[in-house]
Amino acid sequence: MPDSADLLPVLAEVVRSGFTEGHHRGSLVVLAADGTVDLAVGAPERPIFPRSCNKPFQAVATLRAGLPIEGELLALAAASHSGESFHLDGVRTILAGAGLAAEDLQTPPDLPLDPTEAEHHLAAGGTRAPLLMNCSGKHAAWLAASKANGWETASYLDPGHPIQRLAQEALEEASGESIAALGTDGCGAPLHAVSLVGLARGYRSLLLAEPGTPQRRVADAMRAHPQYVAGTRRPDTWLMQAVPGTLSKMGAEAVQAVALPDGRALAFKIDDGAGRALGPVLAAVLRRLGLDDAVLERIGAAPLHGGGAVVGEIRAVVEGL
Numbered sequence: 001m002p003d004s005a006d007l008l009p010v011l012a013e014v015v016r017s018g019f020t021e022g023h024h025r026g027s028l029v030v031l032a033a034d035g036t037v038d039l040a041v042g043a044p045e046r047p048i049f050p051r052s053c054n055k056p057f058q059a060v061a062t063l064r065a066g067l068p069i070e071g072e073l074l075a076l077a078a079a080s081h082s083g084e085s086f087h088l089d090g091v092r093t094i095l096a097g098a099g100l101a102a103e104d105l106q107t108p109p110d111l112p113l114d115p116t117e118a119e120h121h122l123a124a125g126g127t128r129a130p131l132l133m134n135c136s137g138k139h140a141a142w143l144a145a146s147k148a149n150g151w152e153t154a155s156y157l158d159p160g161h162p163i164q165r166l167a168q169e170a171l172e173e174a175s176g177e178s179i180a181a182l183g184t185d186g187c188g189a190p191l192h193a194v195s196l197v198g199l200a201r202g203y204r205s206l207l208l209a210e211p212g213t214p215q216r217r218v219a220d221a222m223r224a225h226p227q228y229v230a231g232t233r234r235p236d237t238w239l240m241q242a243v244p245g246t247l248s249k250m251g252a253e254a255v256q257a258v259a260l261p262d263g264r265a266l267a268f269k270i271d272d273g274a275g276r277a278l279g280p281v282l283a284a285v286l287r288r289l290g291l292d293d294a295v296l297e298r299i300g301a302a303p304l305h306g307g308g309a310v311v312g313e314i315r316a317v318v319e320g321l
Contacts, residue, residue, distance in 0.1 A: 008042040009319055011270060012277040016304050016312035024277040026254070028268035028318060029196045030285065031204060035263070037197065039288075039320050044196035047180035048269050051251030052080045053199060054167075054192060055138055056206055056218050057174055061166035063214035065145035069094065074221035075228040077141035080134045080250065082231025083112020083121070090228065091136045098144035105140065106157055107133035107187050114231050135187035137228075159190040168192055174202035174215065186252055200267040203259035207247055219247050219259075235279055235299045239286075242295035254278055264289060276302055276314055284316035 007025060014022035027042030059078035062069065069077060073094055081087035095101055109128035111118040121132070130136060139156075142163050146153050151162050158164065159182060167190070172178060175198030185191040194202070209215035222229050226240035229249065236248045245261030254270035256278050266285055270277045283300025302314035 008271050011041070011268065011281050011318050012314050012316050014304070014312070014314055016306070018312075024254075024270050024272060024274050024314070026268060026270040026277075026281075027196055028281070028285065029200050029266065030289070031197075031200050031265045033263035035201065035204060038264075040197075041268075041318060041320060044267070047193040047195055048199075048255065049181070049183055049185075049191050049193050049253070050199050050255050050257070050267075051185060051191070051253055052135070053249050053251035053255050053257045053267070054171055055079065055135075056222065056247075056249060057170040057202060058138055058167045058189075059141065059218045060170040060174075060214045061163055062141040062145040063217060064166050064170065065149055065163055067141060067145040067148055069141060069144070070217070071221060072225040072228045073137075073141075074218060075225040076137035078218055078222055078249070079137045079229045080113065081137055081228065082114035082234060083117045083132050083134065084114065084231055087137065087228065087231070088131055091131060091140045094137065094140040094144055098147040100140075100143055100147060100153075102129070102131040102136075104143055104153065105130040105133075105136055107131075107136050107139050109133070114233055116233065117231075133187060135185075135189070138189070139187065157188050157190065164190050170214075171202065174205045175199060176201055196267040196269060199255075199257050200259075200265040203247055203249075203257045203267070204263060204265040207245075207259045207261065208263060222249075223247055235282070238295050238298055239282075242293050243291060250275075250278060256282055258282070258286070260289065277316075280314050280316040281318060284318055284321050288321045 011026045012024040029044035030039040032038040107130040110133035113134040177198040179192045181193035183191040206219040226237045230236040247259045253273035257267040259265040283296040304312035
């Protein structure tokens with residue numbers, strides 16, 4: 001058993017029928033508008049794998065490689081998409097523009113990330129496919145950028161490949177940190193570790209970048225087309241639609257990063273990877289930052305059911321909020 005001093009603080013608790021039956025621990029950081037740390041909970045200076053929260057910086061890499069991609073397709077290059085029809089059409093468009101096809105993707109075969117889309121796909125007799133995997137937009141953009149530069153496409157996921165070196169450089173530059181560890185993400189792509197402080201700093205830098213730069217182009221595309229970043233039934237989309245100018249992206253293993261248009265930013269990770277705690281914690285932090293919008297009720301709702309009825313909830317209990 002770990003020593004109690006090594007345990008991260010509780011960010012959310014699981015309350016069923018008035019009884020607290022569990023806890024979700026983690027770390028969180030909030031940056032003030034000037035970039036200084038306003039709130040630190042747990043150990044936000046420790047390196048983590050941001051997972052799909054790294055995608056905006058990976059999209060920056062495709063622009064730095066010279067790929068002429070804009071609008072919803074650029075948002076899709078930074079997406080963890082739900083597998084809705086417009087997402088899949090967009091991935092096909094990116095690939096076709098480079099003379100490529102879905103067969104060139106090296107994403108693992110998967111079902112749509114959105115449960116409703118997955119049910120529809122299976123009901124229609126569909127099976128797992130690389131195109132359906134939520135990272136296929138990012139992979140398509142990497143492939144197209146590689147093809148445009150005459151780089152090897154078969155090895156585009158190799159950490160030493162030019163597009164991957166550009167992705168690492170973009171993250172290091174934005175976070176202000178050197179990569180602490182190199183791993184492999186769920187989609188097979190190289191995965192770079194930074195701290196939550198660095199991640200929040202990176203999201204803030206995307207919004208504050210000069211107009212027309214690759215960083216700002218990615219941020220602007222994501223904010224203008226939030227449904228392509230996530231999907232019609234996803235919290236990142238809801239937040240960016242409801243609070244104009246906000247940049248929001250979740251990652252696997254319960255990581256979340258948000259930057260607000262006034263320069264404030266936040267990042268947190270639920271240590272056990274429980275995505276069910278993301279919404280309640282995110283809504284609580286945004287309320288602490290002064291946001292007062294009905295969308296926070298939608299994002300923060302995490303009911304527990306018993307016998308078909310709501311009997312409890314996951315609720316945020318972040319110290320300092």
